[in-house]
Amino acid sequence: MGVTRSIGAEFTRDKGTVFTVWAPEAEQVEVVLVHPEKRKIPLQREAFGYWTGLAEDAAPGTRYFYNLGKDLQRPDPASQSQPDSVHEASEVVDHSSYNWQDKNWKGIPLEQYIIYELHIGTFSEEGTFEGVQKKLPELKDLGITAIEIMPIAQFPGSRNWGYDGVYPFAAQNSYGGPEALKSLVDACHQQGIAVILDVVYNHMGPEGNYLFDYGPYFTKKYSTPWGQALNFDDAHSDHVRNFFLQNALMWLRDYHIDALRLDAVHAILDTGAKHFLKELQEHVEQLGEQTGQEYILIAESDLNDVKLLNPMEQGGFGLAAQWMDDYHHAAHTLITGEREGYYEDYGEPEHLLKALQHSFIYNGIYSEHRKKTLGTDATANPAKQFVVCIQNHDQVGNRMLGERLTKLVSFEKLKVAAGLYLLSPFTPMLFMGEEYGEENPFLYFVSHTDENLVEAVRKGRKAEFSAFAWKGEAPDPQSEETFRQSKLQHSYKQNEQQQKLREFYKKLINLRKTSPTLAKASKEYLKASFDSDHKVLHLIHYGQKPFIYCLFNLNDQAQETSLEKEIGDSWEVLLNSADTTWGGTGTGNNSFDQQNGSITLQPESLVILQSKS
Template sequence: MGIIREIGASFSADKGTVFTVWAPRATSVEVVLQAPEKEVLALQREAYGYWTGLSEKAGPGSRYFFRLNNELQRPDPASLSQPEGVHKASEVIDHFAFSWTDHNWKNLPLEQLIIYELHVGTFSEEGTFAGIIKKLPELKDLGITAIELMPVAQFPGNRNWGYDGIYPFAVQGSYGGPDGLKKLVDACHNAGLAVVLDVVYNHMGPEGNYLNDYGPYFTSKYNTPWGAALNFDDAHSDHVRNFFFQNALMWLRDYHIDALRLDAVHAILDTGAKHFLQELQEHVNQLEEQTGRYYTLIAETDLNDVRLINPVSEGGYGLAAQWMDDFHHAIHTLVTGEKDGYYADFGKPEHLVKTLKHSFIYNGIYSEYRKRTIGSDATANPARQFVVCSQNHDQVGNRMLGERLTKLVSFEMLKVIAGLVILSPYTPMLFMGEEYGEENPFLFFVSHTDKDLVEAVRKGRKEEFAAFAWQGEAPDPQSEKTFKHSRLQHSYKQNEKQNQLREYYKTLIQLRKTILINPGKEQLEVYFNDSETVLYLTHTGSSPKLRCLFNISKQPQSITMDDNRNWRILLNSADAKWGGSEKGNYTSSEAQQTLTLQPESLIILQNKV
């Protein structure tokens, strides 16, 4: 592994605070303490352009800047806290002061994860980590085993998705800061829930970005959709890589995070002999040996490349899992009929069949939308390595009006879609509010202070929607109203239909936990009957067998069970108890030789033998 060096402000009670910063171009670097005590400390230059020094005056709560070349005063790139925002002083934090109570916690294996993605600012009325803690009993009751937090690194203002973060080591102050996040993780572990954190290593936000004042953090070799690429393989790249390695290790070690979701890794551009992601996994493996805990790295990518998750011995990077867009797109296009933009490559029943059997649909075949061949074969990769969903922050929030599936399909179809995700062999993920059919949208929002940047964001959002035939006017990302309109209502307690949907989700999740234990693709039979417009999905590895019949049409379908097995109905989504039209309770009833599937419905059968 390459250079590994601690950076930032490291406090210990017996010594004080050691400040370390990488600034290879600087001729002098000083720490300027502003509060509660004032001090100017000249740092000593060390190898590779690192500067370091010890202050006995600085401690937890101390505010400081780095001063470069006796004139340029900037926050710490590795700041652990920015209590007054992205342009103001950094704050010294004592990571050892928190009293953890999760000593007996062990991370959950991938096959046990049922992930719930949420945005801290819009999940609860408070919009804080403490607000999430209050609702953990509800998530536990639902059957969730892990929450996934959208990025919490410090961003400009109080409203942001988190992908405009500029201080990757600092926890957003308006969410509750470092201690607030630790309390949330501790509470999750005590409730038996794992915590996944979304981190961004492919770009940095624009406002408050002072990295170029310190050194060559960016390279002109490549460009990304967000501007110049981070420098992972050019001159001085060892130290940029170290910056992000240290960041990942901090979340896992100091915040007890169980898994990191690595945002858009296809934009981590690295042609070196050892890819950044492979080396990151090596550092995480080393941390596991030191702590005795197990950590999970999950990549987000749209390239359908198994190299990310294949073992190093097979030429891979060794990551645990990756998101799988093909699964989402196959479902979305089939149930909504949308074919604009990147959805043009999807929309046929055989796409859904293929993604259930082989994971990637585009597995080395030509993409009409991209005008090139895409992907590799993932058939041999275990199903647990793929995180799937029918909704997430990207697929909802990057629509012009942020509509959830609640607004796009019928109530009955919502139940069919839930079954496709939760009863698939893959690692399922829900997006906050989908379990009860939240009606508020999830929109894109920011709170920048730079007027030119605000206008650029507004313009950029409109251009993004050009490939889609969406009607209406995009809400203003800068408006607080846009943010508030994206907040969950948690209205299922007052809404019978929503409560029925939530209870249905609970039942599906319980079925997965008790019957579909560690399901695999190799134990799956799946085909689509065109004349019936019914998807047949049978898990043969469970004992007894489980058969799921998905009617995705708007007409009832008559199904003949021709295998002479002794089936019983475990669940009928059209049952009145789930808000459907069928009278009578179908749960655990005997299945007849001929079954009638109501329009847009799911029946789950279990073989009694």
């Protein structure tokens, strides 16, 4: 592992605050304390262009800038708090003062993760960390075991998805800042819920990004959709890597975060001897040895490359898991019939069957959409390494009108869609509000202060939609109304149909936890087939008894289908989505003929059978 060193403002009670910043091209650097009293402290230059100095009286709450000479005054790139915006002074934070109550928390293994992705600003009425904390009992009741928080690194203004963050170490001030985030994590652990934080190491946001003033954080070797690439392998890259390694370790160590979701790792461009992700995994494992915790890294990648997941001794990076877009796309196209844009590569039942058996659909075959061969074979990788969903922030929010599945398919199909991934062998992830059929959209929103930038964002969004046959006008990302429309209504308590859908989700999640074969689901003990005459998917989990047999009728008419005989022939109905209990119209009479091994499925329904012996 490369040498790492602390950066930023590090406060300790016995000696004060040590300020450290990497600015290799500066001739002199001062820390400028601006509150509670104004004064300047020259920093000493050390090896590789680090500057450091001690301010014994700089207590938590002290506001400061760095003076880089020639009247260039900038916030700290490793600031842990920006209480007044991305352009104003940084604030000293004391991580030792929080009184953690999660001493008995040891985390949960990846195979027990049932993830709930949420956006802090739109999940609760308050739009804060505290607002999420108040709703944890509802998530616990649903059966959620992990929340995944969309990025909270300080961004401009108060409204943003989070991918425009410019201070990776600072918890967004409008969400409540560092202490409120710790309180949320602490409360999660007391409810038995793990916390995944979405972090962005592939680009920086445009407004408030002052890294160019400090040094070669970016390289001209590559370009990305967001401009110059971060410098992970060019001259001086050791120290850029250190910046992000320190960031990851801070979230895990100081905020007790359990797992990091690494955004778009295919855009972390690194041809060095040791890829940044591999080095990150090594450091995270080392921290785990020191703390006695197991930390999990989950990648988002569109390359379908098992190198991310394979053990280091096999030449891989050793990450725990990755998002699997293939599964979402295969399920979405079957459920909705959409085939535009990147969905053109999907839409046949065989795609879903292949995903269930081999994980990656594009595993070394030609992609018509990309016009190139894509992917590697993931058959040997355990199912738990793949995070699957039917909705997430990207797949909903990157639609022009931000429609959730609720607006695209019938109520009955929502239940079928839920089963397609909650009953798969993979690690499931819900998107906030999905469990009760939230009707508000999840739109793309920002609150930049630069008008030219706002206009560029508007144009960029319109260009993104050109490959799809969506009708209508894209909402203005800068408008506060766009943000307000995206807030969850949590309306299920007043809406009987939504309440029934939520109970259905709760039932599926509980079944996944309590059924011996679903709790240890695997691709090896899974039989998947498709009755193309009747558009019925058969899914049998037979790892441990009692076996679970899932039947998905994707047809809008009732269908009779024959059960597979090889696994067993004695079954009982465990759940039928068409029951009135779940908001259905009823199951009809004699739908299950045990003797003949046939079953009649109501239109757009899911039936789960359990073996009797």
